[in-house]
Amino acid sequence: MKRKTAKTMAILISVLMLIALLPVTAFAAEPGDVCEINGVGYDDFETALEAVPAGGTEQTVIKLLTDVTYAQLTVIINKKITFDLNGYDLIFTNRLRIRSNSHIDYTGTGSFEINMVVSDNGTGLSFEALSVQGGSTCKIAGITIINNSDGINQSVIGADCRDPGSSVVVNGDITAAGNENSYMNYGIFANNYGNVTVNGNIMATNYIIGVEAYTDATVTVNGNITVNRNIANANDGIGVQAYTGGTVTVNGTIDSDAAFIRVFYVYMDKTDITTPTTKDGYFTYSLYSSTVWVKDPCANGHDWGEWLVTVPPTYDDFGVEARVCDNCVETETRTVPKLVQDNKTMLEKFNEAIENGDWYYNEDGSITVVIDGIEYVFTSKSGNYNGNGTLFCTVNGVEYKLDRNAKGIKGVKY
Numbered sequence: 061m062k063r064k065t066a067k068t069m070a071i072l073i074s075v076l077m078l079i080a081l082l083p084v085t086a087f088a089a090e091p092g093d094v095c096e097i098n099g100v101g102y103d104d105f106e107t108a109l110e111a112v113p114a115g116g117t118e119q120t121v122i123k124l125l126t127d128v129t130y131a132q133l134t135v136i137i138n139k140k141i142t143f144d145l146n147g148y149d150l151i152f153t154n155r156l157r158i159r160s161n162s163h164i165d166y167t168g169t170g171s172f173e174i175n176m177v178v179s180d181n182g183t184g185l186s187f188e189a190l191s192v193q194g195g196s197t198c199k200i201a202g203i204t205i206i207n208n209s210d211g212i213n214q215s216v217i218g219a220d221c222r223d224p225g226s227s228v229v230v231n232g233d234i235t236a237a238g239n240e241n242s243y244m245n246y247g248i249f250a251n252n253y254g255n256v257t258v259n260g261n262i263m264a265t266n267y268i269i270g271v272e273a274y275t276d277a278t279v280t281v282n283g284n285i286t287v288n289r290n291i292a293n294a295n296d297g298i299g300v301q302a303y304t305g306g307t308v309t310v311n312g313t314i315d316s317d318a319a320f321i322r323v324f325y326v327y328m329d330k331t332d333i334t335t336p337t338t339k340d341g342y343f344t345y346s347l348y349s350s351t352v353w354v355k356d357p358c359a360n361g362h363d364w365g366e367w368l369v370t371v372p373p374t375y376d377d378f379g380v381e382a383r384v385c386d387n388c389v390e391t392e393t394r395t396v397p398k399l400v401q402d403n404k405t406m407l408e409k410f411n412e413a414i415e416n417g418d419w420y421y422n423e424d425g426s427i428t429v430v431i432d433g434i435e436y437v438f439t440s441k442s443g444n445y446n447g448n449g450t451l452f453c454t455v456n457g458v459e460y461k462l463d464r465n466a467k468g469i470k471g472v473k474y
């Protein structure tokens with residue numbers, strides 16, 4: 061009897077041990093799970109991250125089973141993880157640090173982003189939304205970091221990438237905004253051979269550098285970089301900065317209300333182009349081994365606007381007209397022929413313009429008649445624009461008058 065009981069207990073203990081082992085080894089995903097790895101469900105994301113083995117070369121796939129918002133500061137060391145979004149969003153709302161030959165990417169529809177608001181009021185703190193080091197790589201859909209704290213001398217960084225073999229690909233935008241008491245903020249900080257590609261735009265606000273490439277780092281931005289200083293006490297801020305072998309390629313535009321570019325401690329504006337260019341189709345801004353290339357939007361020709369008369373011609377002098385490229389600052393001018401010294405023709409032109417409707421009332425009641433793009437203003441000598449009185453315009457010493465009756469308007473030589 062005693063032996064039998066012991067045996068029963070042993071069986072019972074074995075069964076209990078099996079049950080204890082099952083949840084982490086063989087249970088399929090069930091309701092309440094947020095993700096799964098190889099068919100094994102996890103009801104919290106942190107446990108799934110911890111379950112990924114370190115080392116090896118194979119990517120471990122974490123498949124989302126619901127939207128996941130993850131608020132922990134995350135450090136991934138020597139792990140290879142592919143997030144299968146499976147139609148869901150994976151949003152980190154805290155820092156994501158990727159270290160020691162880790163490879164993080166995503167697949168499927170949905171979004172993998174960092175969307176972080178800084179509220180820590182500590183002094184001199186630095187917050188990098190994404191930090192990739194030690195030969196690690198990360199592909200992510202977008203990064204936003206906003207400093208809402210009252211902290212002094214803080215720094216926020218959208219993406220920080222450093223060390224040989226380290227790379228970051230951001231398929232969407234990077235938005236980074238410091239607070240009013242910032243030390244210095246960065247959209248991207250790349251250092252020591254780090255490599256960053258942004259396929260969207262970079263929007264950087266408050267005492268900030270849009271992109272910095274330091275010590276042989278390379279950065280490519282396929283969208284636009286917008287830097288908005290937007291802060292009263294900021295004395296600095298730069299669109300793109302390159303130092304000691306850093307290179308940056310911008311395939312969109314740089315729009316900065318602070319400095320445009322700084323290469324090896326030298327500020328350069330849009331026109332400080334290094335010639336000849338070292339990249340076809342790009343403007344080069346280079347000093348020593350550091351270079352910023354900005355795509356020339358007009359490499360295949362300018363996109364000209366309409367010709368507009370800037371100096372109307374007279375009977376004695378040629379006029380000038382100009383057109384401006386929609387994509388750059390290039391302006392082209394050409395002369396406009398002198399007016400023909402033919403009063404009858406002028407009169408005919410006035411009548412023709414009026415018949416064609418090339419005239420309009422001005423706010424004060426005067427009437428402008430437009431001939432060949434030139435505006436002739438008919439005014440009242442008395443200053444009274446009420447009623448149907450006559451208006452006058454003197455062209456080259458000849459006075460013309462305009463009858464303002466309701467039935468029609470005639471230009472008549474006076």
Ligand SMILES: [Zn+2]
Nearest residue numbers: 358362385388
């Ligand atoms: Zn142009």
